[in-house]
Structures are given as structure tokens and as C-alpha cells.
Amino acid sequence: MISLNWVKDYVDLEGEDLKELAVKVTKGGLNVEGVITNHIDNLVIGKIVECYPHPDSDHLNICKVDDGKGIRQIVCGASNVREGLKVIVALPGAILPGNVEIKAGKIRNQESNGMICAMFELGLEEKTEETYAKGITELDDDAPIGQDPLAYLGLDDTIYDLDNHKRRNNDVYYHIGFAYEVATVLNKKVKLPEANYKEIKDNIKDHFKLDVKTPKCPFYMAKMVKNVKVGPSPEFMQKRLKSAGMRSINNVVDISNYVMLEYGQPMHFFDYDSLGGHVLVRDALENEEIITLDGKTRTLTSNDIVITDGKKPVCIAGVMGGENTEVEDTTTTILIESAIFDSVSIRNTANRLDLKSEASIRYGKGLNYEYTIAAMNRACYLLEKYAGGEVLSGEVLHDKVDKTSKELDFVGDEINKLLGIKISDDDIKVELERLDFPYTYNKGTFHVIIPNRRLDVEPNINDIAEEIGRFYGYENLVSTIPRVPIRRGEYAPDVKIRKEISKRLRTLGLNEVKTYTLTSPEMASTFKYDNMESIVLPKPMSVDKSVIRTSILPSLLNTYNYNKARKVNDVMIYEIAKTYDKDYSETMKCAILMKGNYITTSWSNNTLKCDFYLIKGIIENVFDFLGFKNRYEFVVEKDVKELHPGIAARILLDREPIGIIGHLHPSLLKDDIYVAEFAINPLMAKVKPIKFKDANKYPEMEKDVAFIVDNEVTNKELEAAIKKSGGRLLANIEIFDIYRDIEEGKKSMAYKLTFKDDSRTLSDEEVMNVFNKIIDEVCQKMNAKLRG
Amino acid sequence: MQELADTIKTDLLKEIKDIDKEQDLVELKAKYIGKSGRITELTKNMRDLSVDERKEVGLISNKLKEEATKIIEDKEKEIHDRILNEKLSKEVIDISLPATKVCNGAPNILEKVIEEVEETFMSMGYDVVDGPEIEEDKYNFELLNIPKGHAARDAQDTFYIEGDEILLRSQTSPVQVRTMLKYQGKEPIRMICPGKTYRRDDDDATHSHQFMQIEGLLVDKDISLCDLKGTFDTIAKKLFGPDCVTRFRPSYYQFTEPSVETDISCFACHGKGCALCKNTGWITISGAGMVHPNVLKNCGYDPKEWSGFAFGFGAERCAMLKYGIDDIRTFYNTDLRELGAFDRKDGEQ
Structure with missing residues (x-):
């Protein structure tokens, strides 16, 4: 969630249509999935200059309201309506949430030219008994008549719902990062927020010692702020956190979240008095325990990183704080942590403990150390300004970040070759300036430096081509056909055999179905005729999809039942799919199920009902078609427990068993169902070429x-x-x-x-x-x- | 002699006129051209005649025999035709009775779309290949520029089978890797791979834990994003009609750079805006892009020498759009009454 009021702090959006801007940003490649705005046209602040009871009603009042342009009469039913009140007036033409259009009209014969509103009628509060009882919203006496009341209340924000961390790295899911994207779109510059604060003489180094004993913490910065007064945070901060989907707690906690939403850098504030003067960052010990601030005991592994007070863990780094060192109402001295942890480790820890949070997601995507420092300064500034804190001088720093700058030399043609269009060097310059990527240009060669804030851009030509291309505009791409030699593509042999069998079976009147590979343990335990062993998923989503099937037939029986329930009586179906054995070896199988009339004449007895010999004929037809005449046979099979012991056979090809055929055992389903299943790979064996044989040469x-x-x-x-x-x-x-x-x-x-x-x-x-x-x-x- | 012959002929014609039964005709035939029939009788005493007389009698009687045979055969045919026609007139059936139904063999709806896509790409020189559904992590992710622990894995919530190494493939992209490794950085590649993929999604009308992707890869020299667009135009027109146009929007995938999302113009409203395209005039059908240089490198292709594009799109989504299906489970719970409609050649969009 990005608040555009907030973004306005960093980039000038004066006069921009924010719905249109969302379209432009999306076109640049960052999906704005929703634009939430609570602006309502034709809403003004008005003053009730006269108020008297409606002659034909016991609860309505007639109000004369000054809307800044004149006096209008409005009939109002709220209990708190009275003379002298400043109120929110919806003028005729206003459309309120729920598509309620305000029109001029008469209420019980009295003219009413608008509506005096309550917050819930504007969609800004929920409609409850309580809010309803409060009546119309009462504005302060200094509210300016004729102005937009939502702007006056600071409630006229527009929120962009981004695609929720789905695509890009961590470079746009915070307000400053998003401001850079907007600035590129609009070709404007970003202005970073104020971060100047005073430092007192007292130095952190006299109070605090840091040890980092894990490579998984490349950057750790600490600063101290004392004499902090915990209280409510300023209104603007509360509103902004709310619009970003976070709850306001108190000024100190809110500042840590506020800075995270500004710079994308999660911060941790410790209560210094509970923590003590020493922090040791290390890998957790196997089975080490910590009680996190939600009161739960968590068992750690050596993959996790912990912040300790030298002995016991006080915080699961990047994931969740411990119970004892959190900022409380009584806290006066704060130790601020602004750090970078190994993103893979954080992700694994958060996933394992099921503790995904705004902070852990950000750590898990990697952070830019420049903003780790900037966020620290910003937090100190805000604590000084809004929590009365005094910032100690100095900082304690552990810094092992590789600061190699990402630089690339390229010529315009390299970009043009990749994109397939001609962008002039001058246009490339324009795009680099918009992106705010520092560069030099010398005799056709660009030298570009990728800013650290763009963690997602690597110094290679493809990345630069993408950055330039997406703002230059993909609508400028033309359609060309690759200049490659002419040839016709082919099916790979294993695909081809599948297609051949499939087409033949369809020609023979069988319908192709598709069913799920994952089945239930019960289904997976049937048709084990070839001794394949099922793979069971260690973490299935549900029991009925927990086993990888070794036979397709149980699924075909499901399809049969599904159709039978829908009164389809003649079911001739097949499926070709891969099955897997315990050792992951793959067997492509073809399964066939036939039941009912193969050929039907509804009004006479000229009907062919499916029986063993018909399904056998289907198999023979397919095998003969593939060139295997006289190379297959059917041998009596009594031991497949899902088949009728007297009506079942094993199918052999070149004397090797490849499948089964038979009547379904009546204990499974009483219906007259015939099934067959065979492995397809053996049918890829070489067959003889066709030779003509003269049938009439000598008499028979x-x-x-x-x-x-x-x-x-x-x-x-x-x-x-x-x-x-x-x-x-x-x-x-x-x-x-x-x-x-x-x-x-x-x-x-x-x-x-x-x-x-x-x-x-x-x-x-x-x-x-x-x-x-x-x-x-x-x-x-x-x-x-x-x-x- | 001739007179006698003429008389016989006149008698024959007179007698045959009244015959309408097959048996009577047989008797008549015996009477004239049988062993002791009147015409045969003519030549009975031939040996007593002179050479010249024999010749004359022979000629006349032979001619008469031919004529008589012809007359009798014509009559035979006349009688046979009449009998047959009488018989056939009694055999009239009600052709409006329903036909004998032969089972219909319809393709699965997804396969129908896939076959159309395959046909188009094969005509453009792409091979159709297959890959394993149980995959190794390195093919499904690592070599595709998605190392272990990378955030991009979140979008593909994967079914793991053994530790974090063996999995049910969450995309068909590992087949890109396998194909490139097979050709060892030496040969150009054009392939598509339609196949099953699996993700931990709860099944509902628009989500399925199992679905089919159609993967495509082209690696050659001097390939551009415009080539990808041209290729996509071709397939979009083939699937959704000749009026269909495509557009690219920038997007982000780990294994392509630049990455795009491909939209087609809404074929239902032709861009005017309707429920199908959520009033945008466009429908997203695919993710694609230029193969990331890291992926080329990982798979043995020198990115300085080779370039290419890759794409992937959902068969279900295409089929849902193309045929107006609103529930993805339709493909996996086959109702044969619905499937029957797909046992035919498709018409023009």
C-alpha cells in the first residue's frame, strides 16, 4: 500500500491526475492493481446559519447552510444538528459510496438542496449503531467554509495497491523507492526527507559494545537516544501508517514503522535498560529457545540469526523481537538497530516459524546499506522531534558490506540489438537522466553507474536495456520474425508416440480425459499390478492430494463415477499420463476405461455393447497400427485384485509384461466396466517397414x-x-x-x-x-x- | 427358307408379347432355341443338303438365332427389372429415424488448444519436447537464476518431494535448461514444451494445484524483443483470430531480462472494453522475455555470442478464453456431455 499524500513529500505531484499516474506507473512495469481514493466531488464545508423544526415532521429540521457561495436550504434528520455548527455538505451532483447520488428535491414539501453528512455516509467510518447515534460529523469552528472537507481533515488520500511484493525486488515497496519510480515516469527529481538532529555530548561508545560473530550479518549500526517520552504519535503519522495498513501503537514504535515505510529499512528499537550494554549477534544454537514478543516459545536452529545480550537471545534477527527488551510505556532510553542480515537465512527462518511480516519480507529481499544509514538518521531525527529524545553522539558500527559499485560500459547499438528497435544515443541519455542513473558519454560509449537503491539492476546490457526500454515504451516495438533457417519442427519421439496412440484411440471412439497426478492414499493403493511404489509428499496440502499415482485407472474410475452421476451411461475414455516409481523413474502410461454401448441404435437392437473382446480389439488395433502385429499377446492373469479373476489378462509385448486388461472386479464397482492400462515406452521399439504382399498370386x-x-x-x-x-x-x-x-x-x-x-x-x-x-x-x- | 425363318420370328414376337412370368419365358425359350426348338430344328437335316444350300441355311438360322436370343434376353431383363422394382417398392424405410451412434472420440479441451499451438510453432521450426514432472531444484530454479532462498520462489509455492532438492516442477521452464544443456552451447534452439506443472494452490474456479504450461525457447544469433513480439503476433492470430493484436508490458521474471507480459486485444469486444477484459480492452495471456544472460551462461551458451527469447503461457487460460469456460476444474472433471462438442474441427474466431 502506497499513500500518494506521503509520496508527495518526495516528488512534486502538483496537478497530476492520480488515476492517470497509476496507469503510467503500470505501463512502466510496476503493477498498480488498485487505486483507492476517498475523494468525493461536490463536497464542501458549510456552516448552519439557521436551524428550525420541519413543520410536518417530529424529527426533521430545516437548515439554512452557508456553503461559501451562498445560503442553501437543506432538510436534515440528525439529532445533533444545530445552529452555528460547521458541517460536511454534499451538494447536488455528489456521488457518495454505494453509488448514492445527491439530488436537489423536496422532503415533505420543503426544499432540500443537498445533504449534511456523517463520516459513515462518506465511507470513512463503518456504519454501526454507535456511529449512527453520533449523527452528522461536527467540524472544528475554524474549518474553512467552501473548502473540501476531506482535504481539510487530511483524509483525501489516494492509495495505490501494488502487486504486494510479487515481482520486483525491494526497490519500490516503500515510499521513497516508489517516489523514484514516479519521478522517472514524470521525469522529475526526488527530494529526500529531513534528517538533521542534534547530538549530545554523551557518547554511545561509553554505554554500548557490539560483537558480530556471524557472517550472516554484514551490516549492523546502533545509535542511542535517551530521555524519550512514550506517548501518542502525531496525527499525520497515525494517518499515514493507517493508510499503509499499519496500526498506530505509540510515537516510538510508530517511528520505527514509519521509517521502514519511508526507506524500506526495518528498524528495531530496544529498551536499553532491559537490554543492557552489550549486543552479540551470532548464529542461533540448535534447539536454543526464545520467548518472542507474542508470548510464544520458539525453538531455533543454527540457520537462524539471533541478537543476544551476550548470553541469551533477545531477538530473532530480522524476524521477531523478544519479550523482554521491547519498548514499553516506561521506556526512556532506546537502542536503535539498523542492520542488514543474510536474506536467505531470514527467509528460511520466517518460513519455518511462519512469521512473515513487513520486516522479514524486506530483510528477505535484500537491503541497500546507504538506506540502512539514512533510515538510522531519519529515525533519530523523528525521535528527537516527536518523542523528545536526545540523540547520543557517535554510533557503533559493524560493516562488512561489499561496496563495489555496479558500473557498465555499453554502446547504444547493444541495446538496439536486444530490443530490435533504433533508440538514438540522445534518447538513451534522456532515459538515463529520467532514471537518475549517473553516466558519462564519450564518443558513442556510455559509462553508467547503477545506484545502490536499485538492488534489482545488475551491470549487464540486458538489465540496462530493460530499464531504458520500459520507459522508452514497448509500444514502440515492432513485430519482426526471427531471421533463422526455415525448417519444420518435429515431435520428440516420446511426444510422438503419445500423439499417435492418442489420435488412434480418438479415431476408435474414445474420449480423452485429464485427471490429477496427485491422489489419495486409498486410490494410490489400488492397481499395483506392476509393483510400482508410490511417492508420498512429505508436506501435502490435503490428504486427498498427497500421493503421486502409479496408475491412472483409479482416476478414470472417478471420471466414470462423475459421469454416471450425471446420467452419462456410455463411457469410453482414456488418458495418457506420466506415473512415477519410488526411485523417481518415470513410466508414461495409457489407461482405457469402457462401459456401456460402443455402437447404439436407440430404436432397434442393432447395438454393440462393450465387453472384454471389444476392449481387447481396441488394444490390438492400436498395437497393430503401431506395427507390432504378432509381437504382443494376452496371458491369463488371476492376481490383479482389482480385476475379475476370470476376465483378466496381462499384456505382453515382445514377451515382456507391459500392462493389464480385464473386467473391473465387482467388489470395486458393480457396473460392467472394462479397463486396460499399458506402458507406452516399450511401444517406441523399432518396427519393420511396410511391404506389399500380393494376395491373389496363388489360390487359397x-x-x-x-x-x-x-x-x-x-x-x-x-x-x-x-x-x-x-x-x-x-x-x-x-x-x-x-x-x-x-x-x-x-x-x-x-x-x-x-x-x-x-x-x-x-x-x-x-x-x-x-x-x-x-x-x-x-x-x-x-x-x-x-x-x- | 427365309420365309420359314420370318414366320418363326413373327411367331416368336407374337407369343412373347403376352408373357409376363419368368417360367413362361423359360418355356418359350425352350420352344424356340432349346435343343429341339423350332430354330434348332432348321439345321436338323443339314448334312443332306448341298454345300451352297448348307451355307444359306447356316447363315439364315444363325442370324435368326441371334435375333431370337436378343428378343428373349430383352424380355428377361424386362421381367427381372419389374420384379426387382416391385420388391424394392416394398422395402422403403423411414430415413428420419435416428442414426446408429458410433462413440465419439473427443480430445481433452486442453489438448485441443495445445495441438493448435504445437501445429503453429512446428510450422515455424520449433520442436515439441517433453521433460520430467518430478524435477531437481537446480533445473526448476537454480540454473534459471533463482538461487535457493530467493524471494522469486515465493510466487511459485512448490510441492517438495525430498528435502529441498526434488520437487514437482512448478513451471515448464526447467525444460529450457535441459534443452540448452543438451545442445551444449553449440547449436541454435527452437522448442516448445507443453506440460503439467504443480503449485500449492487451493483448487477453485480460477486456481488449480495442477495446470498446463506451454513453454517456448528460441536461442540463436541476433535475436531481439521485436522478434518475440512478431512470434507472439503469429500465435495470437492463430488462436484468437486474424484481428487479434498483441502488446507488451514491462514485467519482472528472474530468468528473462528484459521481461514482458503479453496482452492480446480482447477478441470479445475488439478492444472496446467488456466484462471479459475487465473494461481494459486487453487480456494478459503470457509472460515472456529475452533469456537472461546468467541463464544462457548457466546452460553453456555464451551471452556475447547467443541471444534468445523464452515464453510461457497457461493452456487453461487460453482454453478458458477461447471457448468461454469459467471454471478451471472443467478440464480435470470431464463431463462427457460437454467434451463431445470438441470432437470437431474448429471454426474461425
């Missing part, structure tokens, strides 16, 4: 045969036996009929056998020979009978 001969076998014999086994006996001439086997329980425990299986030779026409005799051999051998091996 077909023979039908039916065997009666035991019910347990599978088609696969019988086919294998036929194939073995058939040898080279048996080109194809196709089952065309199954007749179960033809006799006790037996079934009949009928096959069409195709005989063919690619190099000649077969004779009847040789086909018959092979056919008879098949019959004999199969009957013998499979304990089968020929069906008559």
Missing part, C-alpha cells in the same frame, strides 16, 4: 474343422496345436463357432483353416494330407475328438 484353399475338447482348453492352446501341426502351408486359422457343453464338461470349437503357398498352387492331395495330419495330431495332443 479353405477347410473347416470342429474339435470337441475339455471346457478348460483355451482357444490359444488349440490354435497353437493346430498351427504346429499345420506347418508352413497353414496360412490362417480363424475360429467361427463355439458350442459349450456339447456333452458333459466338453465344448466344440470350429475353425476355418486357410492353406496357401506363396510360390505355387497347392494340390488337393497335399492340402488333405496336412489337414488330416492336423486332425490326428490335435486329437491326440489335446485329448480332442473330431465333431461329426
Whole structure:
């Protein structure tokens, strides 16, 4: 939150439209997300010169009000309205919060040309029973008639809501830093605040000793102020802290916050008498404890930095003060700390202890030592002026800051090359001056010094190009196409296989869904058919998103249920996603779920309902499409507990298991659901190129045969036996009929056998020979009978 | 002889006229051109004739046989056509009954947008690559100029898996790093990487702990911010229609410098201001910028020699804008009744 009244102290905003300024600042790259203003047009200070009861009302009064331009009549219902009072008058045309427009009119037949207001009606106080009972706002007798009452009250501030530390470093989230940004936008100069104070003879060095025994505190400055009188802080300070979202405590505490909001430098004020004359800054010990000022006991680690009184910690540096050394109403002597701590350490500490504050965020983004010193001086000045303090001479300082200046030589063309436009050297000079970056220019070469306040700007050409470009204006950029060779991009192999499978499945009528990688422990514990072990997040947001899934199928079941609840009965879906094993190894999987009618004719029975053989057909279609014909097989699988033990198989590719297929176990869901899941990577194996085969070169001969076998014999086994006996001439086997329980425990299986030779026409005799051999051998091996 | 032949023909024509059944025609055919039919009979006593007479009889009878065959075949066809037409006229169906429904295979909405983006970038020479979703801190942050403890990490509240080293990637930018390291500072790069990313956000209508980013990177010689703008113009027009224009606003990202936010002109109101663009006429769709010299250096590319740009945008945001979807959870709770609409070629914006 940035108060523009406050910014006006440092940069001249006279005559600026502050809404427009917010747009300009945003265009420069700093997002002003909201402009909050309580200015209301047509609001004036008026004086009630006459007041008498409304003839037709028992509570209304008729007032004659001097608004500076004349006397107007206003009907008012407040209980405290009376003659001689100075009040806030909303003239006709004023629009009050809640979009209430004030109009001239009549109230119970009496003219009323405006409204006398209470603070809550102006949105400056909450409307409560209490504020309502107070009635209209009474201004002091010296309030100037005809003037803007909010300006008179100092309440006419405009607040910019910035993007809350989201983007930039620590260089704009305080009023002086923001003033520099505004000054650049408006091409004006910044004026820093007053910081001159007197020092008394008494020297801090006679009262205070500092030891810094950690590299995580590169800068520590201490000064002392005595005879401080703790009391309320001046009104302007209270108002400004309030507009920046901080509460006023007392003059001393408010000054430390006020200076932080000016210079971005957090300050710590110790009660000297409680602290004593020695400060030792060091790393905390493991498990060291401190009671912070919120009364809680905090356990520290060696990452944390502590301020100690030589023995025990009195403050978690940069994060929170301790209970015993805080400034209290009785405090008279203050030790001021203005320091820089290691930003990473502060951030880690604040995160671990969940103690993020305005101060810790600022320490955590890094600080500019020049302002650490300036803030100290400013704090002394304010303590002297507003708390009656006397500043001791001298300071105690620990200073290990690298003060190497950030400088860069560059030529204009380097900037132009990066931005792609032509900015003249003269224009670059203009921009550097606006930025208030000191520079010299010699024969086409710029030498620029980046001010310390711009911690975010590094001495490289990209950073300078950005600073110049963003104020020169990106609207000046033109659209060009990179001058690079012409080529067509390609899918990387692992992306390509995914796309191929995906497109094929869609062609086959399956819908692609997307579900979450993180699932619940219950979901993650199902479909563990490939022995992958789940990764459990150490700090999940919620239990239902705490485990990284090893199978997509549980999520597809969720999607199924989601659709079923919405009365979608035919669900054909798939998802391709990455799964992860305990050792972080990655398996890209494709999961399929099918339930209901694959092909439907609503008014006839010409409908194809999904069953095992359909989903098997989908898988085969995909695998054949990818060139793996005859390289995959389905083997009986009884041990996947989420699948029906009689309707399940493992999918093998090149004899290696890559997935499962089957009917969902009825204990999970009673619906007739078929699922499959397989790993995709094995399908990236090399496949043979396509070769044309002449189907008509030599005639084929077909023979039908039916065997009666035991019910347990599978088609696969019988086919294998036929194939073995058939040898080279048996080109194809196709089952065309199954007749179960033809006799006790037996079934009949009928096959069409195709005989063919690619190099000649077969004779009847040789086909018959092979056919008879098949019959004999199969009957013998499979304990089968020929069906008559 | 000829007279006899003419008589036979006249008889045939006369008799065939009244026939309308297939069976009658078969009998008639036998009567004339069957084994002992009248025309066949003509040549019965051929061997008793002289050579010249044989020739004459042969010619006449052959001609007559041809003519008769033709007459009978025509009649056959006439009868067949009539029978078929009678049959077909009884087979009329109600073509207004609903069609047999074949399941529709729709793409996920995000994939549809992504495929469109991929297609456009591939045509501009960008490869489409992938990277792991479980990442190392150094790829997700450190080499991208975001050291441990850096404030920029706050904006990407990350799911850590093991200490502060292994995480679920919070952005697709690590794929930039991986790609640059792969080409070892020697080859130019054009790639995009659409992929899943994860952040600790509570799911609601506009936030999702899992979302899809589309990352892009170009590294070559003499690449400028204007090139980035031109590239963005192309993709914006492709996704949101030929009238779409883009604008850059300065922004801040650790791994690009200068950094920009990319706005497109509001395609709903064409810049006039409406609810979609919150009355600004512009919609932010992407963060982008010139690759930070530190990142180039970290990944083996000499910033004095190479330059490039990188960008990232949210697939969900694009899809929400493009198709008018107001809840990000729509993409992850698929309602097949809604998804069905995406099983088609898209029209012009």
C-alpha cells in the first residue's frame, strides 16, 4: 500500500491526475492493481446559519447552510444538528459510496438542496449503531467554509495497491523507492526527507559494545537516544501508517514503522535498560529457545540469526523481537538497530516459524546499506522531534558490506540489438537522466553507474536495456520474425508416440480425459499390478492430494463415477499420463476405461455393447497400427485384485509384461466396466517397414474343422496345436463357432483353416494330407475328438 | 427358307408379347432355341443338303438365332427389372429415424488448444519436447537464476518431494535448461514444451494445484524483443483470430531480462472494453522475455555470442478464453456431455 499524500513529500505531484499516474506507473512495469481514493466531488464545508423544526415532521429540521457561495436550504434528520455548527455538505451532483447520488428535491414539501453528512455516509467510518447515534460529523469552528472537507481533515488520500511484493525486488515497496519510480515516469527529481538532529555530548561508545560473530550479518549500526517520552504519535503519522495498513501503537514504535515505510529499512528499537550494554549477534544454537514478543516459545536452529545480550537471545534477527527488551510505556532510553542480515537465512527462518511480516519480507529481499544509514538518521531525527529524545553522539558500527559499485560500459547499438528497435544515443541519455542513473558519454560509449537503491539492476546490457526500454515504451516495438533457417519442427519421439496412440484411440471412439497426478492414499493403493511404489509428499496440502499415482485407472474410475452421476451411461475414455516409481523413474502410461454401448441404435437392437473382446480389439488395433502385429499377446492373469479373476489378462509385448486388461472386479464397482492400462515406452521399439504382399498370386484353399475338447482348453492352446501341426502351408486359422457343453464338461470349437503357398498352387492331395495330419495330431495332443 | 425363318420370328414376337412370368419365358425359350426348338430344328437335316444350300441355311438360322436370343434376353431383363422394382417398392424405410451412434472420440479441451499451438510453432521450426514432472531444484530454479532462498520462489509455492532438492516442477521452464544443456552451447534452439506443472494452490474456479504450461525457447544469433513480439503476433492470430493484436508490458521474471507480459486485444469486444477484459480492452495471456544472460551462461551458451527469447503461457487460460469456460476444474472433471462438442474441427474466431 502506497499513500500518494506521503509520496508527495518526495516528488512534486502538483496537478497530476492520480488515476492517470497509476496507469503510467503500470505501463512502466510496476503493477498498480488498485487505486483507492476517498475523494468525493461536490463536497464542501458549510456552516448552519439557521436551524428550525420541519413543520410536518417530529424529527426533521430545516437548515439554512452557508456553503461559501451562498445560503442553501437543506432538510436534515440528525439529532445533533444545530445552529452555528460547521458541517460536511454534499451538494447536488455528489456521488457518495454505494453509488448514492445527491439530488436537489423536496422532503415533505420543503426544499432540500443537498445533504449534511456523517463520516459513515462518506465511507470513512463503518456504519454501526454507535456511529449512527453520533449523527452528522461536527467540524472544528475554524474549518474553512467552501473548502473540501476531506482535504481539510487530511483524509483525501489516494492509495495505490501494488502487486504486494510479487515481482520486483525491494526497490519500490516503500515510499521513497516508489517516489523514484514516479519521478522517472514524470521525469522529475526526488527530494529526500529531513534528517538533521542534534547530538549530545554523551557518547554511545561509553554505554554500548557490539560483537558480530556471524557472517550472516554484514551490516549492523546502533545509535542511542535517551530521555524519550512514550506517548501518542502525531496525527499525520497515525494517518499515514493507517493508510499503509499499519496500526498506530505509540510515537516510538510508530517511528520505527514509519521509517521502514519511508526507506524500506526495518528498524528495531530496544529498551536499553532491559537490554543492557552489550549486543552479540551470532548464529542461533540448535534447539536454543526464545520467548518472542507474542508470548510464544520458539525453538531455533543454527540457520537462524539471533541478537543476544551476550548470553541469551533477545531477538530473532530480522524476524521477531523478544519479550523482554521491547519498548514499553516506561521506556526512556532506546537502542536503535539498523542492520542488514543474510536474506536467505531470514527467509528460511520466517518460513519455518511462519512469521512473515513487513520486516522479514524486506530483510528477505535484500537491503541497500546507504538506506540502512539514512533510515538510522531519519529515525533519530523523528525521535528527537516527536518523542523528545536526545540523540547520543557517535554510533557503533559493524560493516562488512561489499561496496563495489555496479558500473557498465555499453554502446547504444547493444541495446538496439536486444530490443530490435533504433533508440538514438540522445534518447538513451534522456532515459538515463529520467532514471537518475549517473553516466558519462564519450564518443558513442556510455559509462553508467547503477545506484545502490536499485538492488534489482545488475551491470549487464540486458538489465540496462530493460530499464531504458520500459520507459522508452514497448509500444514502440515492432513485430519482426526471427531471421533463422526455415525448417519444420518435429515431435520428440516420446511426444510422438503419445500423439499417435492418442489420435488412434480418438479415431476408435474414445474420449480423452485429464485427471490429477496427485491422489489419495486409498486410490494410490489400488492397481499395483506392476509393483510400482508410490511417492508420498512429505508436506501435502490435503490428504486427498498427497500421493503421486502409479496408475491412472483409479482416476478414470472417478471420471466414470462423475459421469454416471450425471446420467452419462456410455463411457469410453482414456488418458495418457506420466506415473512415477519410488526411485523417481518415470513410466508414461495409457489407461482405457469402457462401459456401456460402443455402437447404439436407440430404436432397434442393432447395438454393440462393450465387453472384454471389444476392449481387447481396441488394444490390438492400436498395437497393430503401431506395427507390432504378432509381437504382443494376452496371458491369463488371476492376481490383479482389482480385476475379475476370470476376465483378466496381462499384456505382453515382445514377451515382456507391459500392462493389464480385464473386467473391473465387482467388489470395486458393480457396473460392467472394462479397463486396460499399458506402458507406452516399450511401444517406441523399432518396427519393420511396410511391404506389399500380393494376395491373389496363388489360390487359397479353405477347410473347416470342429474339435470337441475339455471346457478348460483355451482357444490359444488349440490354435497353437493346430498351427504346429499345420506347418508352413497353414496360412490362417480363424475360429467361427463355439458350442459349450456339447456333452458333459466338453465344448466344440470350429475353425476355418486357410492353406496357401506363396510360390505355387497347392494340390488337393497335399492340402488333405496336412489337414488330416492336423486332425490326428490335435486329437491326440489335446485329448480332442473330431465333431461329426 | 427365309420365309420359314420370318414366320418363326413373327411367331416368336407374337407369343412373347403376352408373357409376363419368368417360367413362361423359360418355356418359350425352350420352344424356340432349346435343343429341339423350332430354330434348332432348321439345321436338323443339314448334312443332306448341298454345300451352297448348307451355307444359306447356316447363315439364315444363325442370324435368326441371334435375333431370337436378343428378343428373349430383352424380355428377361424386362421381367427381372419389374420384379426387382416391385420388391424394392416394398422395402422403403423411414430415413428420419435416428442414426446408429458410433462413440465419439473427443480430445481433452486442453489438448485441443495445445495441438493448435504445437501445429503453429512446428510450422515455424520449433520442436515439441517433453521433460520430467518430478524435477531437481537446480533445473526448476537454480540454473534459471533463482538461487535457493530467493524471494522469486515465493510466487511459485512448490510441492517438495525430498528435502529441498526434488520437487514437482512448478513451471515448464526447467525444460529450457535441459534443452540448452543438451545442445551444449553449440547449436541454435527452437522448442516448445507443453506440460503439467504443480503449485500449492487451493483448487477453485480460477486456481488449480495442477495446470498446463506451454513453454517456448528460441536461442540463436541476433535475436531481439521485436522478434518475440512478431512470434507472439503469429500465435495470437492463430488462436484468437486474424484481428487479434498483441502488446507488451514491462514485467519482472528472474530468468528473462528484459521481461514482458503479453496482452492480446480482447477478441470479445475488439478492444472496446467488456466484462471479459475487465473494461481494459486487453487480456494478459503470457509472460515472456529475452533469456537472461546468467541463464544462457548457466546452460553453456555464451551471452556475447547467443541471444534468445523464452515464453510461457497457461493452456487453461487460453482454453478458458477461447471457448468461454469459467471454471478451471472443467478440464480435470470431464463431463462427457460437454467434451463431445470438441470432437470437431474448429471454426474461425
